[in-house]
Amino acid sequence: MAIKIEKLLAIKFPIIQAPMAGGVTTTQLVAEVSNAGALGMIGAGYLTPSKAREQIREIKKQTQKPFGINLFIPEKFNVVEEKIEFAIDALSSLRHQLKLPPQKHIEFPSEQDLHETFEQHLQVVIEEQVPVCSFTFGIPSKEIIAELKKHKIFLIGTATTAEEAIENEKAGMDVVVVQGSEAGGHRGSFLDGNQEKLIGLMSLVPQVVDQVNIPVIAAGGIMDARGVKASMSLGAAGVQMGTAFLTCKESGANAIHKAAILSASAEDTIMTRSFSGKWARGIENQFTRQMKKYELLLPDFPLQNTLTQEIRKASASQRTSDYMSLWSGQSPELAKDQTARELIESIMGDVEKPGYDIYNDWG
Amino acid sequence: MAIKIEKLLAIKFPIIQAPMAGGVTTTQLVAEVSNAGALGMIGAGYLTPSKAREQIREIKKQTQKPFGINLFIPEKFNVVEEKIEFAIDALSSLRHQLKLPPQKHIEFPSEQDLHETFEQHLQVVIEEQVPVCSFTFGIPSKEIIAELKKHKIFLIGTATTAEEAIENEKAGMDVVVVQGSEAGGHRGSFLDGNQEKLIGLMSLVPQVVDQVNIPVIAAGGIMDARGVKASMSLGAAGVQMGTAFLTCKESGANAIHKAAILSASAEDTIMTRSFSGKWARGIENQFTRQMKKYELLLPDFPLQNTLTQEIRKASASQRTSDYMSLWSGQSPELAKDQTARELIESIMGDVEKPGYDIYNDWG
Numbered sequence: 001m002a003i004k005i006e007k008l009l010a011i012k013f014p015i016i017q018a019p020m021a022g023g024v025t026t027t028q029l030v031a032e033v034s035n036a037g038a039l040g041m042i043g044a045g046y047l048t049p050s051k052a053r054e055q056i057r058e059i060k061k062q063t064q065k066p067f068g069i070n071l072f073i074p075e076k077f078n079v080v081e082e083k084i085e086f087a088i089d090a091l092s093s094l095r096h097q098l099k100l101p102p103q104k105h106i107e108f109p110s111e112q113d114l115h116e117t118f119e120q121h122l123q124v125v126i127e128e129q130v131p132v133c134s135f136t137f138g139i140p141s142k143e144i145i146a147e148l149k150k151h152k153i154f155l156i157g158t159a160t161t162a163e164e165a166i167e168n169e170k171a172g173m174d175v176v177v178v179q180g181s182e183a184g185g186h187r188g189s190f191l192d193g194n195q196e197k198l199i200g201l202m203s204l205v206p207q208v209v210d211q212v213n214i215p216v217i218a219a220g221g222i223m224d225a226r227g228v229k230a231s232m233s234l235g236a237a238g239v240q241m242g243t244a245f246l247t248c249k250e251s252g253a254n255a256i257h258k259a260a261i262l263s264a265s266a267e268d269t270i271m272t273r274s275f276s277g278k279w280a281r282g283i284e285n286q287f288t289r290q291m292k293k294y295e296l297l298l299p300d301f302p303l304q305n306t307l308t309q310e311i312r313k314a315s316a317s318q319r320t321s322d323y324m325s326l327w328s329g330q331s332p333e334l335a336k337d338q339t340a341r342e343l344i345e346s347i348m349g350d351v352e353k354p355g356y357d358i359y360n361d362w363g
Numbered sequence: 364m365a366i367k368i369e370k371l372l373a374i375k376f377p378i379i380q381a382p383m384a385g386g387v388t389t390t391q392l393v394a395e396v397s398n399a400g401a402l403g404m405i406g407a408g409y410l411t412p413s414k415a416r417e418q419i420r421e422i423k424k425q426t427q428k429p430f431g432i433n434l435f436i437p438e439k440f441n442v443v444e445e446k447i448e449f450a451i452d453a454l455s456s457l458r459h460q461l462k463l464p465p466q467k468h469i470e471f472p473s474e475q476d477l478h479e480t481f482e483q484h485l486q487v488v489i490e491e492q493v494p495v496c497s498f499t500f501g502i503p504s505k506e507i508i509a510e511l512k513k514h515k516i517f518l519i520g521t522a523t524t525a526e527e528a529i530e531n532e533k534a535g536m537d538v539v540v541v542q543g544s545e546a547g548g549h550r551g552s553f554l555d556g557n558q559e560k561l562i563g564l565m566s567l568v569p570q571v572v573d574q575v576n577i578p579v580i581a582a583g584g585i586m587d588a589r590g591v592k593a594s595m596s597l598g599a600a601g602v603q604m605g606t607a608f609l610t611c612k613e614s615g616a617n618a619i620h621k622a623a624i625l626s627a628s629a630e631d632t633i634m635t636r637s638f639s640g641k642w643a644r645g646i647e648n649q650f651t652r653q654m655k656k657y658e659l660l661l662p663d664f665p666l667q668n669t670l671t672q673e674i675r676k677a678s679a680s681q682r683t684s685d686y687m688s689l690w691s692g693q694s695p696e697l698a699k700d701q702t703a704r705e706l707i708e709s710i711m712g713d714v715e716k717p718g719y720d721i722y723n724d725w726g
Contacts, residue, residue: 162628162629162630162696181563198561199545200544200584202545202564202565202584202585202593202694203545205589206589206590206697207629226569226597227569229596230593230596231565233592234590234593266560329566331569333574
């Protein structure tokens, strides 16, 4: 019998709202998800530590329920001048199309900067006693894990393959989110070559479940009761949903982004690293079509992310989806314009219909 | 409530053994699958019409139960001399490694040949009254569909996207198999660009179910009761399983191929078109690693398939998996060395455990 994550996390429903970074996870979204019985999560990857602290305090005012925060693990990256120059050239015609001036000198974050931000984020998480902390793009050090555990913070790791899930378990994560190839946004991979593996949930969940003892949370393409039931059938203890919450009324995603998802087909998403330097799934647009031929030549994350920032912002302010990163999983046709509570209640209403027991021991 | 395919197909369990071409679907496998209550299928894509007829007659001697046959829809392909020369060059070092002589003049099948074989296959299917006929790589003409229906042959189409599923329904297919990105072997895509879409089953099944009225069969990465239950939860009326049957004792797959799957991890499969000219999933090996950089430069199916035939055969006869097409879905860790009956009964035993009703209306 799978361990109930609701019990572990003190939530009502086995649903985690994916910690989408970049302004999607507003205070209103996180608090409302938690108030509705699921787990709201702050995507703090691009927040300053002081902004993160501020949001945590705001959320606490709006909910008594548990919620969580997600941090990016700082990774090594290579600064190759030639690749940066190449990317600037490749992006120049896109800047021109948006009437942006040519790229001037640009300040990139250093590995040191990322480490310092991460350390400060961790201090905030501990000081503010955030109940749940999840990680993407890697696993924190033994010392950090011990420190967080000492403060009774529940730890969630992210994996895209069985070997990454096993690493998460070994490191002491309480549960692991397995991200199927269907998932929108960045691949959470951290082992060499795993970003490109793209294993579908139908294959990933049972193979991971067979190899780890911690509860497994399925993520990728799950939008409604059907996906939740299917994930539980595969042996998952719960689900993490991104795109389904992104189009909710409380989400901070740009209205253009929401509209693009609501009108997209399953065939419209592609994998690209041209926005950030890391592989991610989103809806194909002018930007990804023009950058496609350069995919493998662009600099590492977060360098490419910094280089495309002005372009993405200009696209949003000029009200065109052509140059925005339109992150979406492979199920946009199941996305709805609704409140987070409506989403959660419609799922659990269906799941709990008589005759179906999601906690049945599948054996 | 989903329509029961067991009723439509007069079988006991909603499981179809995938019609894997190339010698996998022996008479013994097909007959045993049907005798065990699922639907056995002949993969006739590479069989001559007389061999197909012979096998159909043999199967009828070994089972009274329904079984089926799969045909490849002949497609247009471009014969570009430069691409063929390029492929011969690219393959030459692999031939050398296998101690094969340099490639001599080679006879390629023409589009006309493929059409004639297809017409003859259809005659065999009608004359021998095969109960079920499925199609891959396209949809037959209106006239052919009408003729098959006149003979009360049950028709199964193949789709990799919702738009392909809709085309299958419009054409009059009785059910449609939707092939998720997890699936091993060739992509069954037939609309432009769909081969590369790679939609995971968690996303593909519900989105297709919402858009067609015919029953949907899920295929890709399904290996045990968990996958069957998950597929039904997503709205599928049944499953089609390939890799799970490929490693069964009755399957005609080369022992080296079976062993490669039984020792592989989920991370080990890749998409390649270097064996046949069509995208297909299999276990990475020496051949795919060496051909990776040429993937997009090779000639169309079936030209590339013809060019690699001797290499694949030599690899098998030299007892090395290095140059064989090791088709496998993304769940090789769930594959077992067992009989087809053991596989089917272990699945249905689990599915039918008390407390679980796969026919519950998921709503």
